Amino acid sequence: MIIYGHRATHIDTKEIPLKCSSCGSENTLRISVFSRYAHIFWIPIFPFGKTGASECSNCKQVLQLNEMPPEYKASYNAIKEHTATPKWTFAGLVIIAVLIAFAVYSSKQSDKENMARINAPKAGDVYEIKTSETAYTIYKVNSITDDTVYVYMNEYETNKPSGLSDIKAKGDEAFLQVPIGYTKAELLQMLEKGEIRDVERD
Numbered sequence: 001m002i003i004y005g006h007r008a009t010h011i012d013t014k015e016i017p018l019k020c021s022s023c024g025s026e027n028t029l030r031i032s033v034f035s036r037y038a039h040i041f042w043i044p045i046f047p048f049g050k051t052g053a054s055e056c057s058n059c060k061q062v063l064q065l066n067e068m069p070p071e072y073k074a075s076y077n078a079i080k081e082h083t084a085t086p087k088w089t090f091a092g093l094v095i096i097a098v099l100i101a102f103a104v105y106s107s108k109q110s111d112k113e114n115m116a117r118i119n120a121p122k123a124g125d126v127y128e129i130k131t132s133e134t135a136y137t138i139y140k141v142n143s144i145t146d147d148t149v150y151v152y153m154n155e156y157e158t159n160k161p162s163g164l165s166d167i168k169a170k171g172d173e174a175f176l177q178v179p180i181g182y183t184k185a186e187l188l189q190m191l192e193k194g195e196i197r198d199v200e201r202d
């Protein structure tokens with residue numbers, strides 16, 4: 001269950017020199033300004049606007065922004081103008097930006113690693129292969145001569161990447177013992193096109 005919604009945080013309270021519209025007292029009115037923000041699991045994600053309330057210390061009447069008479073609203077607007085949105089209410093946006101930057105960074109690192117492994121192949125390397133939009137399998141490097149990498153294809157296919165772990169679990173017997181040669185350039189091109197999704201090495 002995802003718990004989300006919005007909350008408000010108090011940012012300012014000022015006394016205002018108006019008569020209370022309810023009891024007529026003077027110098028008893030205070031107006032508070034709140035900053036609203038969206039949250040997910042109580043982590044503030046982003047701010048959206050401000051709201052306010054007035055309170056009379058004599059008659060205890062509390063009015064929300066939409067209930068205030070026009071002269072209260074004018075005072076509220078004047079106070080609001082001098083308030084800043086608390087920076088911490090942007091926390092979620094900052095966290096999301098950092099997570100995206102990290103995901104981009106680690107995907108670039110993994111691309112680099114895969115390229116390095118294709119350029120310097122080792123027997124036993126396992127290539128995750130996308131043979132079509134709905135077919136995935138694995139190749140295992142059997143031997144290398146000069147520029148050619150000989151792989152054994154697995155006899156099984158799966159329709160989604162998450163099924164590859166099942167194929168890997170089938171062991172060496174599931175590879176067709178027929179070496180198929182690819183040049184490193186071909187393999188790099190397959191990596192570029194996403195036909196090789198990953199290169200694993202023990």
Ligand SMILES: [Zn+2]
Pocket residue numbers: 020021022023024025028056057058059060061
């Ligand atoms: Zn009052």
